[in-house]
Amino acid sequence: MTVRVCVNGYGTIGKRVADAIALQPDMELVGVAKTRPGFEAEAALRRGYPLYVTGGGDPGEFRRAGLKVAGNLEEMLRAADVVIDCAPEKAGKENAPLYRARGIRAIFQGGEKAEIADRSFNALANYSEGLGRERLRVVSCNTTGIARAAAVLGRWGVRRWEATLVRRAADPSESRRGPINGILPTFQLPSHHGPDVRTVVPGLPIRTAAVVVPTTLMHVHVNQVELERPPADLAEVREAFAKSPRFRLFRSWERVEGTPQVMEFARDRGAARPDMMENVLWEEGMALAGAELTFFQAIHQESIVVPENVDAVRAIFQLQPDGARSMAITDRTLGIPPGT
Amino acid sequence: MTVRVCVNGYGTIGKRVADAIALQPDMELVGVAKTRPGFEAEAALRRGYPLYVTGGGDPGEFRRAGLKVAGNLEEMLRAADVVIDCAPEKAGKENAPLYRARGIRAIFQGGEKAEIADRSFNALANYSEGLGRERLRVVSCNTTGIARAAAVLGRWGVRRWEATLVRRAADPSESRRGPINGILPTFQLPSHHGPDVRTVVPGLPIRTAAVVVPTTLMHVHVNQVELERPPADLAEVREAFAKSPRFRLFRSWERVEGTPQVMEFARDRGAARPDMMENVLWEEGMALAGAELTFFQAIHQESIVVPENVDAVRAIFQLQPDGARSMAITDRTLGIPPGT
Amino acid sequence: MTVRVCVNGYGTIGKRVADAIALQPDMELVGVAKTRPGFEAEAALRRGYPLYVTGGGDPGEFRRAGLKVAGNLEEMLRAADVVIDCAPEKAGKENAPLYRARGIRAIFQGGEKAEIADRSFNALANYSEGLGRERLRVVSCNTTGIARAAAVLGRWGVRRWEATLVRRAADPSESRRGPINGILPTFQLPSHHGPDVRTVVPGLPIRTAAVVVPTTLMHVHVNQVELERPPADLAEVREAFAKSPRFRLFRSWERVEGTPQVMEFARDRGAARPDMMENVLWEEGMALAGAELTFFQAIHQESIVVPENVDAVRAIFQLQPDGARSMAITDRTLGIPPGT
């Protein structure tokens, strides 16, 4: 079976999801939808994606720019078995009734509230919960990163987890968001990430707080975790992360000082755009004292949820009954190396 | 008694300490010492401070720039009862034997190791420990901020404290340090700040980790604390901070979103340079759940240790037997409002 | 005669203008007006300025924050002889009819179009043109900087002037404007600054282009000028700038590498906030080849127009018939050193 997938919203996440879908052996990308013309719409056409107009956009504006329009949102939905909603935050909420009215299955992003879907989803943490659902919500980038780490740490049990999220202020392609020089605390305490991750890892005793800083590359999490059972040693913890899919553990000799070098690594690896879809950890950036584990984790906000969206399609249509199998296919097609 | 004070090193900290000393009723600034000419040396002379040459600097270089030199380091030390060493990190270690050989009392900064002095010092946390000492070490900006907060939280007892330090990468006047775009984890876990704060607050069960981010204004700490005894409510905690000297608690209606507005507040307040010598807290940036307290704290790295250096002089010479009295004098002269 | 001045709009420019007016021997600050409460409104009251509510603001919101309100805009205007409009860009246009209806003289800022006033104004360039006017417009920060430089260069005549304006993207207290990492060309060619400066220096053959860069401190202009008559040498040019009011020429030994050190110089000088109201030039940042002069010029966008607003008041009320006299008073009260 080949699932016909369309992507509504073709920005930072949507364009990556579209590319990823197009690479899957068991899926077909039948279209992407965008509101306004621009270099991104042009790129969609260059890649051969049928381009639909959504969000109240004007097809005439596209045509005047010389961009071929395949139709409107309704028409795109008709051509698909499932829509992946990558509209701007909160717009998914407005789209949901339309999808429901048309009887199309749907995947939403983490900017929407959990109630929008039957289940919040993360491949490593709860793939099987997504099997056969009508509507899934792929949790946001930071929540995805935490959920994955929780899936790995689960073997020792988590007694308490304090996380500080040092958030990038804008994506690389955004030029209107600040701050340029300063740190902004997020005055929601605890931040929404803790409750959000519990939609995929129920009961996880995590407390999160966030600050926003002037960078565009990645988020960094500072995690201080008390495990229920002490690992044998730090090597055991490192190995558990390294063996898991969707983690990249940098070694000291690789000279990766921080997020600038992580993104350079991705460029050198030949990843598209470049993206870094794994949770990034550093051997040097981990410490264990008894059952107390401290570790840094970097999250590429633009791409970490991309493989999760692919797996969500597989779960909905039960293309693979097993998360590990789905992830293996996804990761192979996207160039994410398997755990070691 | 008027204590004659000299300042060795006239950079970010040294120039502020010099200004602060010059404002004290019980102290006299007899000189400042600098290695090279520049606009900062010029400013020292404009303020009427005798300017000495230190650190292997060439007096001829000063004279060619038209800057009047009062003598060398030895001569400055002869004119003083105490030297405040504000030389670059680790240079204090080289200066210490000279001070000792000349029999002059000395205050060092937190960039030096604790062993350099008889005692590490923070006015709110351990003023009385400094009384009559030969050599004190004022702990670094981040450690000062933590020590002050620990002094306030002590009334409830601290069972466990996890702190993430989001550090500014450079001072505003530095143009050669990066990163420009990125986050750098500090690969020392836990970071040195925990052990360092225990030199002034023995046994404080704090664990710290740090990241460096591209800003010049302030550090921000994200604190997750488990108290031994639950406060009655958040208002009680806020009041404790607000009443303490050297804290500024911003209220929601003041619209202080982050460090850019904190520094703007300081500018509007009319503070010199402007400086913000208090620990900065936000009413919105605090949460209490039982005995679990979360709070943000911003630290102005350029100035927070300045009043501490003044109090250290008073402790050494026992000009005031009581820390609260010393702080009151210091804060009044420096324009730091008293606790409310 | 003491002119009663009020300031409508109390943001970056308004608060500085208010402070400057309050320091003048021949003026009285009778009030400032602001739309919303916040730390800036609080600072106005702390400085003793009567605080009025403007721009559709709600006096109740101020009172709930504990801020004392003196009245509304109409009431403030009634108490004054002249209003300095420091409302956000384009808001002055909306305020103008009200001022006219009330018969009050008015000074506008450069964010408004030239037509709003009887004359665009710069103290060094055309003080006498402002004498006795009803309405003046102080040109914007970049235009002020260019107009001053034009006034100095006028002695040799300007045949052709190409200027690139490297603009700061946000003010230090703004946390919502970007870009964080990138350069944005201003797609208006030539930029509006050339025509704008000709409203004060008629016929100046300048062509300007601008880019926006991720910094908050200052603008920098790169000027390539062909003079009509070659100066004797570069020293003659330097001297002309140095002797003029409102220029600061940094010498090489001062080690001022760029805008970070310029602002640090201002902090060390003890300027309020700190501000740098002079055009900033560097001895090293000037070159002369025949009649071809190249020079860099840094402009502190927050404060450079402040003394010009003060002089505009004097011109309107003919408190001083001569610009040099007015500037001397303004500069002495604001701590701007005279030309050397």
Added chain:
Amino acid sequence: MTVRVCVNGYGTIGKRVADAIALQPDMELVGVAKTRPGFEAEAALRRGYPLYVTGGGDPGEFRRAGLKVAGNLEEMLRAADVVIDCAPEKAGKENAPLYRARGIRAIFQGGEKAEIADRSFNALANYSEGLGRERLRVVSCNTTGIARAAAVLGRWGVRRWEATLVRRAADPSESRRGPINGILPTFQLPSHHGPDVRTVVPGLPIRTAAVVVPTTLMHVHVNQVELERPPADLAEVREAFAKSPRFRLFRSWERVEGTPQVMEFARDRGAARPDMMENVLWEEGMALAGAELTFFQAIHQESIVVPENVDAVRAIFQLQPDGARSMAITDRTLGIPPGT
């Protein structure tokens, strides 16, 4: 004939040049040389490039990191017909005698002085001058950008060209260079770029000045040019640029506001890393008044010289007698679209 090429220095430029050489039908990459292990060396091996140790590096350090070393610099040179020196600025000067002693042809980068080679080189500007040379020097990124533009503007003749170079302060993978917040004028007037471009375009009457700004993405040039003969209209100028190889002219509807979107365009285009090897221009960012042309130009410092190095190999070995033919091959293999 297949030319055997080795690359000495595998940083920002070297790794890109190596990739580009490996894609050429008439060249073979026989090795790359690096001083220290790290993620970049790892990437070289992953790509199958023989890895040599250079610059006094320790082969043992590589081996301990598990990186296979093929030999030392001498051994690499023996295996090649030509070496492309991509060592850090000024290191090429130290390497030059070694290359000469070994009788190997060599290409140097623009960080070296012009005297290091027989000729400075730019494919569009002076390809034929490079034919059969022993040693060429590919001029630096900014100079390359200017030389290309000069080649296009040459049809109208250039009477006078004033250029301001707004330079990025660090590359994306560098985390130690500043400034974080500020603008630094380059106190060399005129800057070296003018004389440098005249090594490839003799007599070009350009005067350049530069500032450094806190961004990592691209340089932006602001050009104000007086042509000898006025173009018919702006469309004619646009067409000349658009038709030339190695220019990308953005149209208004593409919504490319500045360098962040240019790099996003490159990511969407699917370029490796992503790179942007063309001079970037904007239709909106050009103005013509008679013979006076103003235009912005963005330069991707990491990659713009890469195709030039490839063409330099072809010129040296006379693999193509004609620059246009060489560029066409290079551009096709590197994914640079031809002129339209």
